Amino acid sequence: MTEFSLASYANKPLAECTELELFNALLSLTKDAAAEKGYNQGKKRLYYISAEFLIGKLLSNNLINLGLYDQVRAELAEAGRDLAELEEFENEPSLGNGGLGRLAACFLDSCATLGLPASGVGLAYHCGLFRQSFDKNKQYESPDYWLRWGQESWMRRTPKHYTVNFGNLSVTSTMYQIDVTGYHSQCDTLNLFDVDTVDERVIKNRINFDKSQVAKNLTLFLYPDDSDEAGRILRVYQEYFMVSNAAQLMLDECVERGSNLHDLADYAAVQINDTHPTMVIPELIRLLGERGIGFDEAVQIVRDTCAYTNHTILAEALECWPLSFIERVAPQLVPIIQQLDAFVRGQYEDDFVQVIDQWQNVHMANIDIHFSHSVNGVAALHTKILEDSELAPFYKIYPEKFNNKTNGITFRRWMVECNPGLNKLVSGKIGEGWKTDAEQLEQLLPLADDPAFLAQLDQVKRTNKQTFAAWLAAHQGTVVDPDSVFDVQSKRLHEYKRQQLNLLWAIRKYQRLQMLEADELPKHKVTVIFGAKAAPAYTIAKDIIHAIICLGKVIEADPVASKYLQVVMIENYNVTAAQHLIPAADISEQISLASKEASGTSNMKFMLNGAITLGTMDGANVEIAELVGEDNIYTFGDSSDEVIARYKRGDYNPRSYYEKDEELAAAVDFLTSDAMLAQGDATNLNRLHDELLNKDWFMTFPDFADYCATKAQVLKDYEDREAWQRKALVNISKAGYFSSDRTIAQYEKDIWHLR
Numbered sequence: 001m002t003e004f005s006l007a008s009y010a011n012k013p014l015a016e017c018t019e020l021e022l023f024n025a026l027l028s029l030t031k032d033a034a035a036e037k038g039y040n041q042g043k044k045r046l047y048y049i050s051a052e053f054l055i056g057k058l059l060s061n062n063l064i065n066l067g068l069y070d071q072v073r074a075e076l077a078e079a080g081r082d083l084a085e086l087e088e089f090e091n092e093p094s095l096g097n098g099g100l101g102r103l104a105a106c107f108l109d110s111c112a113t114l115g116l117p118a119s120g121v122g123l124a125y126h127c128g129l130f131r132q133s134f135d136k137n138k139q140y141e142s143p144d145y146w147l148r149w150g151q152e153s154w155m156r157r158t159p160k161h162y163t164v165n166f167g168n169l170s171v172t173s174t175m176y177q178i179d180v181t182g183y184h185s186q187c188d189t190l191n192l193f194d195v196d197t198v199d200e201r202v203i204k205n206r207i208n209f210d211k212s213q214v215a216k217n218l219t220l221f222l223y224p225d226d227s228d229e230a231g232r233i234l235r236v237y238q239e240y241f242m243v244s245n246a247a248q249l250m251l252d253e254c255v256e257r258g259s260n261l262h263d264l265a266d267y268a269a270v271q272i273n274d275t276h277p278t279m280v281i282p283e284l285i286r287l288l289g290e291r292g293i294g295f296d297e298a299v300q301i302v303r304d305t306c307a308y309t310n311h312t313i314l315a316e317a318l319e320c321w322p323l324s325f326i327e328r329v330a331p332q333l334v335p336i337i338q339q340l341d342a343f344v345r346g347q348y349e350d351d352f353v354q355v356i357d358q359w360q361n362v363h364m365a366n367i368d369i370h371f372s373h374s375v376n377g378v379a380a381l382h383t384k385i386l387e388d389s390e391l392a393p394f395y396k397i398y399p400e401k402f403n404n405k406t407n408g409i410t411f412r413r414w415m416v417e418c419n420p421g422l423n424k425l426v427s428g429k430i431g432e433g434w435k436t437d438a439e440q441l442e443q444l445l446p447l448a449d450d451p452a453f454l455a456q457l458d459q460v461k462r463t464n465k466q467t468f469a470a471w472l473a474a475h476q477g478t479v480v481d482p483d484s485v486f487d488v489q490s491k492r493l494h495e496y497k498r499q500q501l502n503l504l505w506a507i508r509k510y511q512r513l514q515m516l517e518a519d520e521l522p523k524h525k526v527t528v529i530f531g532a533k534a535a536p537a538y539t540i541a542k543d544i545i546h547a548i549i550c551l552g553k554v555i556e557a558d559p560v561a562s563k564y565l566q567v568v569m570i571e572n573y574n575v576t577a578a579q580h581l582i583p584a585a586d587i588s589e590q591i592s593l594a595s596k597e598a599s600g601t602s603n604m605k606f607m608l609n610g611a612i613t614l615g616t617m618d619g620a621n622v623e624i625a626e627l628v629g630e631d632n633i634y635t636f637g638d639s640s641d642e643v644i645a646r647y648k649r650g651d652y653n654p655r656s657y658y659e660k661d662e663e664l665a666a667a668v669d670f671l672t673s674d675a676m677l678a679q680g681d682a683t684n685l686n687r688l689h690d691e692l693l694n695k696d697w698f699m700t701f702p703d704f705a706d707y708c709a710t711k712a713q714v715l716k717d718y719e720d721r722e723a724w725q726r727k728a729l730v731n732i733s734k735a736g737y738f739s740s741d742r743t744i745a746q747y748e749k750d751i752w753h754l755r
């Protein structure tokens with residue numbers, strides 16, 4: 001084992017280095033240390049293909065996983081330098097939108113740690129998810145140039161190039177690699193493809209995107225969901241570019257490892273992360289054909305190799321591309337997709353399961369389900385809904401393909417790295433074993449009756465709240481009170497996630513505060529903290545952000561209410577912000593409309609960090625509730641069965657709730673009150689008001705009363721600090737199930753069989 005010393009990677013004394021010089025020295029050091037650990041290898045390899053890998057900052061994560069964190073920090077400190085300063089300096093690679101992308105990153109961490117030979121395969125976006133800024137209480141987007149500042153060196157350019165043929169042009173790709181360090185284990189790699197012709201100067205004149213510019217645009221941007229029409233075809237180009245590279249890489253590597261291609265499934269497992277990589281199926285069939293394998297056998301080989309994960313039941317997220325798009329982007333796939341369609345038509349009559357519909361649209365998920373050997377949902381309830389309703393006709397045909405893999409998170413990033421105080425407290429009691437065997441956290445359970453330990457837990461939370469408050473003040477100049485209750489909802493802004501329900505609660509709370517007598521005022525101030533980006537073209541989501549920020553200003557200006565309530569919106573919420581925020585949270589808001597949130601993963605992160613869930617029985621909340629028991633979680637609202645039945649009946653009328661519940665009506669109407677209009681824009685506020693009153697597609701009104709009553713109970717219970725920390729302790733000790741190590745072990749055992 002080499003002794004790694006940072007000083008030997010800098011060409012001057014550490015004390016005299018610029019931040020860039022120090023950062024680059026750290027990069028070289030971690031790369032060498034990773035190379036020395038070596039890479040997981042084996043006959044069969046996993047190719048996890050995903051349009052998103054939301055890896056977040058890598059510096060501390062790599063140092064921790066390589067076992068170098070303490071040593072490097074000490075060496076820096078000796079030279080009067082601070083690792084935290086370099087953590088700030090690093091740009092976050094935001095190569096994903098939200099949970100789906102972050103899940104892919106957690107999975108790679110767990111694969112490496114478990115010693116599974118795995119490659120992530122995706123795109124080297126020049127700009128990650130847009131940067132969000134607020135101006136006039138509204139969201140603005142700007143390009144995220146994460147590769148500036150010398151950080152490109154996390155990505156190593158490799159000599160691997162492939163030719164990808166589009167209908168109207170042919171491009172040469174370059175593969176870049178990022179080391180995925182496992183925790184005290186060997187490494188895996190994340191392979192990201194790019195083309196050298198991409199031209200960042202295109203950004204200025206993007207408005208008139210024209211297809212002759214594909215070579216300049218291809219990997220420029222990560223696509224935010226709900227993007228505009230004009231960008232949709234570029235998305236198909238991206239997808240084909242991604243999977244063609246993935247397929248070529250995989251076939252090359254498998255042949256190198258000894259495959260004759262007929263036995264491909266003994267050499268490779270492909271996990272298709274949502275429908276974005278679906279074209280890998282026809283592409284593999286095509287490439288196997290070029291290498292002399294007949295269609296029927298190729299279909300069977302590909303089916304044995306590929307597995308598909310579904311991440312959502314929202315209809316608008318299920319990809320469906322006009323065949324004419326594919327004709328333009330990858331005409332060579334069209335006859336194959338037509339053959340797959342004919343194959344299905346020959347066997348099944350049901351329109352629902354066809355590959356190409358009567359309007360010549362290609363249903364990507366249908367290709368995945370017919371031509372892979374495994375279809376999984378991401379939480380128990382989600383998988384059940386897929387089987388019983390959403391994909392029921394498929395479940396009837398292929399019951400053996402369906403399985404559940406409840407999501408997980410890596411505890412190395414989501415506790416060891418982001419919550420050093422809790423890490424120390426926990427490890428001091430039960431040792432370090434839980435970091436790779438998360439169920440060991442259960443050993444904390446007996447401490448539920450140890451008031452001294454609960455007090456220490458309280459102290460850790462209090463310190464984290466202070467640290468977060470300092471970060472927020474530096475980050476955006478917002479001051480929050482660490483003695484208040486931190487009530488947090490952070491996730492992408494989407495109507496189904498129902499930030500608007502929380503917003504209505506905050507309005508109601510504000511209205512009540514205005515009516516209370518001095519002796520009735522609450523003990524603890526509540527700080528409602530939101531963190532959320534809205535897709536640039538998602539109008540109502542942006543209206544909700546606008547309303548939240550406006551409400552924050554209204555309350556701030558009120559001398560009495562502002563002592564008891566604050567509403568804050570974090571600017572540019574990303575993985576980095578999450579790592580600051582989650583350890584500081586008291587309440588974890590997981591209030592999606594039941595049946596709509598496939599799993600959620602922030603719910604797991606909050607739980608692990610000792611926040612108490614206030615949530616609907618949706619996604620993985622259901623499993624959290626089962627694990628911690630009803631005393632240690634607050635649930636409310638209609639069940640998924642009730643919601644699904646109400647959608648089926650089609651008789652939901654928000655006005656009937658509005659007319660029956662005066663407080664609800666007052667809260668809704670406050671959106672367009674003079675106080676709000678003085679802060680905000682009438683167009684946005686009126687639109688949101690009307691949307692809720694006339695549509696409320698995600699049914700906030702039926703859950704409003706129960707949500708308010710439950711939240712009142714949460715805040716009441718918060719006053720008994722010891723009882724509260726007991727709940728927190730139970731949550732932490734039961735979080736082990738949600739380690740992505742467990743999830744990955746199940747994928748390995750049930751689907752991949754790499755070993």
Ligand code: B1H
Pocket residue numbers: 097099100103223224225226274311312317378407597598599600601619
């Ligand atoms: C999830 C997406 C998603 N499900 C389309 N689906 C996208 C779909 O850019 N697009 O086109 C981007 C993302 N993301 C999330 O996956 C679920 O909503 C969460 O509930 C789940 O926890 C997460 C990981 O499984």
